[in-house]
Amino acid sequence: MLRGKKILIGICGSIAAYKIAILTRLLKKEGAEVQIIMTDSAQDFITPLTLSTLSKNPVFKDFQSDSSGEWNSHVELGLWADLLVIAPASANTIAKMANGLCDNLLLAVYLSARCPVYLAPAMDLDMYQHPATLNNIEQLQSYGNSIISAEHGELASGLVGEGRMAEPESILEVIETHFKKKEKFENLTALITAGPTYESIDPVRFVGNYSSGKMGYALAQQLAYSGANVKLVLGPVSIDIDHPNIERIDVTNAEEMLKASKKVYKECQIAIFSAAVSDYKPADVADQKIKKESDSFNLQMKKNPDIAYELGKIKKNNQINVGFALETENEIENASLKLKKKNFDFIVLNSLRDEGAGFSVNTNKVEIIDASGIRKSFGLKPKDEVAKDIIDYLYEKINS
Numbered sequence: 001m002l003r004g005k006k007i008l009i010g011i012c013g014s015i016a017a018y019k020i021a022i023l024t025r026l027l028k029k030e031g032a033e034v035q036i037i038m039t040d041s042a043q044d045f046i047t048p049l050t051l052s053t054l055s056k057n058p059v060f061k062d063f064q065s066d067s068s069g070e071w072n073s074h075v076e077l078g079l080w081a082d083l084l085v086i087a088p089a090s091a092n093t094i095a096k097m098a099n100g101l102c103d104n105l106l107l108a109v110y111l112s113a114r115c116p117v118y119l120a121p122a123m124d125l126d127m128y129q130h131p132a133t134l135n136n137i138e139q140l141q142s143y144g145n146s147i148i149s150a151e152h153g154e155l156a157s158g159l160v161g162e163g164r165m166a167e168p169e170s171i172l173e174v175i176e177t178h179f180k181k182k183e184k185f186e187n188l189t190a191l192i193t194a195g196p197t198y199e200s201i202d203p204v205r206f207v208g209n210y211s212s213g214k215m216g217y218a219l220a221q222q223l224a225y226s227g228a229n230v231k232l233v234l235g236p237v238s239i240d241i242d243h244p245n246i247e248r249i250d251v252t253n254a255e256e257m258l259k260a261s262k263k264v265y266k267e268c269q270i271a272i273f274s275a276a277v278s279d280y281k282p283a284d285v286a287d288q289k290i291k292k293e294s295d296s297f298n299l300q301m302k303k304n305p306d307i308a309y310e311l312g313k314i315k316k317n318n319q320i321n322v323g324f325a326l327e328t329e330n331e332i333e334n335a336s337l338k339l340k341k342k343n344f345d346f347i348v349l350n351s352l353r354d355e356g357a358g359f360s361v362n363t364n365k366v367e368i369i370d371a372s373g374i375r376k377s378f379g380l381k382p383k384d385e386v387a388k389d390i391i392d393y394l395y396e397k398i399n400s
């Protein structure tokens with residue numbers, strides 16, 4: 001299953017470090033190539049000799065090799081890996097990663113790695129629940145890193161709670177799913193519309209909305225990390241995009257968004273419509289800045305094209321269209337109507353009645369309504385996590 005896959009494991013100081021001997025064996029049995037980096041304190045819990053014997057590779061501890069004084073290039077290690085798994089990930093290393101600190105080889109490799117990164121935290125329950133740790137984990141998720149959640153159970157301190165590192169078998173399963181998903185998505189191209197549209201009133205004013213484009217960008221990132229090629233048709237937002245699999249196509253208004261989306265739709269197997277497109281636009285755009293001469297001002301509006309609807313009409317059997325619905329009332333009924341009308345395969349509903357859901361916030365709470373009638377609800381989560389849930393659902397759908 002993992003034949004030829006290059007897995008780099010970073011081990012931090014935690015009693016759970018002993019479990020990495022088992023994880024290394026499991027990975028090797030599956031045919032993976034394994035290289036290991038240990039922090040100083042990790043070596044208090046398990047010896048480099050054990051791990052080099054099991055991985056059949058020298059273990060890296062510092063920028064220089066002990067014996068030869070040779071330079072261990074963090075850039076090369078980062079580029080070598082198909083996947084970096086930091087397990088156990090201590091509160092200390094998590095905090096340093098979240099803040100870009102770089103005082104050991106593992107952190108230098110993390111900062112220079114171009115591959116997906118998974119972390120399996122291990123710490124005492126109160127450390128795991130501390131707002132600082134939770135913030136740091138959320139920060140790492142916003143960089144696109146994935147968390148293999150710690151489990152509930154007896155901890156080294158004798159306390160019982162959440163904080164035990166996931167078992168090696170569970171970590172192996174996450175790694176296998178990652179590569180299975182990658183294989184599935186690698187040959188796929190996805191269109192994502194995101195952000196608001198600005199509809200000009202005159203040369204300096206527009207009608208728009210508060211959409212930040214964050215949800216669409218999180219989806220683009222998750223698909224790109226899963227190996228898909230993403231065409232991100234983006235309304236005016238200030239987002240920096242730096243993934244080689246994401247092609248950014250900037251547009252300003254709904255007409256431009258439709259044109260750009262139509263142009264790439266035929267080559268896409270997946271289309272996700274997350275843009276908050278202005279439903280109407282000013283009927284006439286003034287050539288010059290409108291002067292404030294009268295006491296009142298009427299703006300005549302006309303309907304904009306519905307991008308999802310237009311592309312839903314030409315959808316082929318091998319294409320999956322996903323829509324979003326932001327509702328304030330009769331949520332399920334309204335979302336189900338849109339699902340049908342726009343020929344979506346499933347629609348992601350978020351209600352403005354849910355606290356923490358909506359435009360400018362970093363969190364979202366969604367429910368998926370599938371054309372088959374299946375409904376799936378999710379809890380309030382950071383938008384990156386919501387994006388993962390949606391992409392996982394998409395993956396199941398492609399596989400079913």
Ligand code: C5P
Pocket residue numbers: 193254273274275276277278279304305306307308309322323324325326338342
């Ligand atoms: O009808 P409503 O705007 O609520 O529909 C929401 C869904 O339709 C979203 O997926 C949105 O991106 C898409 N949409 C669109 N073009 C429009 C309006 C909405 O693609 N003009």
